[in-house]
Amino acid sequence: MGDWVGVVCEVAHSYRPPRVSDRLPIAVLVSGTGTNLQALLDTVHGREAEVVAVASSVVEAPALERAQARGVATAAFARGDYADRGERDRALADWLVERGARLVVLAGYMELLGASFLDRFPAAVINVHPSLLPAFPGLGAIEQALAYGVKVFGVTVHFVDAGVDSGAIILQRAVELPDARDPDEVLAALRPLEHSLLPEAVALFAAGSLGADPDNPRRIAIRADAAIRSGEG
Numbered sequence: 001m002g003d004w005v006g007v008v009c010e011v012a013h014s015y016r017p018p019r020v021s022d023r024l025p026i027a028v029l030v031s032g033t034g035t036n037l038q039a040l041l042d043t044v045h046g047r048e049a050e051v052v053a054v055a056s057s058v059v060e061a062p063a064l065e066r067a068q069a070r071g072v073a074t075a076a077f078a079r080g081d082y083a084d085r086g087e088r089d090r091a092l093a094d095w096l097v098e099r100g101a102r103l104v105v106l107a108g109y110m111e112l113l114g115a116s117f118l119d120r121f122p123a124a125v126i127n128v129h130p131s132l133l134p135a136f137p138g139l140g141a142i143e144q145a146l147a148y149g150v151k152v153f154g155v156t157v158h159f160v161d162a163g164v165d166s167g168a169i170i171l172q173r174a175v176e177l178p179d180a181r182d183p184d185e186v187l188a189a190l191r192p193l194e195h196s197l198l199p200e201a202v203a204l205f206a207a208g209s210l211g212a213d214p215d216n217p218r219r220i221a222i223r224a225d226a227a228i229r230s231g232e233g
């Protein structure tokens with residue numbers, strides 16, 4: 001009988017309910033409205049991932065209020081407050097490391113990140129971009145695509161490297177808009193794609209389902225049995 005009690009106590013002590021730390025701690029970097037941040041807060045946050053920090057390059061970015069409304073720690077790292085980009089990047093990385101982030105998600109973050117930041121999160125920084133990369137990297141992607149006269153638009157989620165929107169592609173989704181003329185119309189069509197693709201990529205990363213193809217490290221392999229979410233709330 002004594003043995004049984006011992007076993008039961010041991011099992012009781014070894015059982016741990018799921019904790020926050022069982023979810024992937026992620027940080028989100030923003031500069032503006034924060035609809036992509038909101039999509040993350042409404043889907044993967046508290047499930048596959050835990051948003052542990054939201055940092056903005058713009059002090060008054062509305063995105064910060066979205067984070068605060070969910071009790072997520074926020075901070076602003078404005079370029080003007082630092083001697084140069086390297087100093088700003090180091091301060092930003094220090095804060096995210098302190099908060100325990102293991103994946104950094106750029107969701108409308110309008111600044112480039114240098115090696116002093118990227119080296120702190122190797123292969124763990126991702127970005128959402130409103131074009132089918134490698135077409136139309138950088139600022140004004142939708143305007144660039146319209147000026148070029150494309151008929152298929154789209155969204156890319158990719159790893160971030162030291163270049164401009166040049167890292168390995170994780171997920172892409174396209175939409176045909178053969179008559180599009182207006183950037184707002186294209187943006188409205190791309191928004192739902194962004195808001196489902198970014199959480200999908202975070203969930204895949206959190207599940208350990210992303211890996212580089214040994215034959216071509218630029219080609220990100222997604223584990224065959226990985227369940228791709230479809231942006232459900």
Ligand code: GRF
Pocket residue numbers: 030031032033034035036037063107108109128129130194
């Ligand atoms: C999105 O269109 C994203 O693709 C681009 O910046 C925009 C951010 O929008 N990088 P929001 O702040 O998430 O609403």
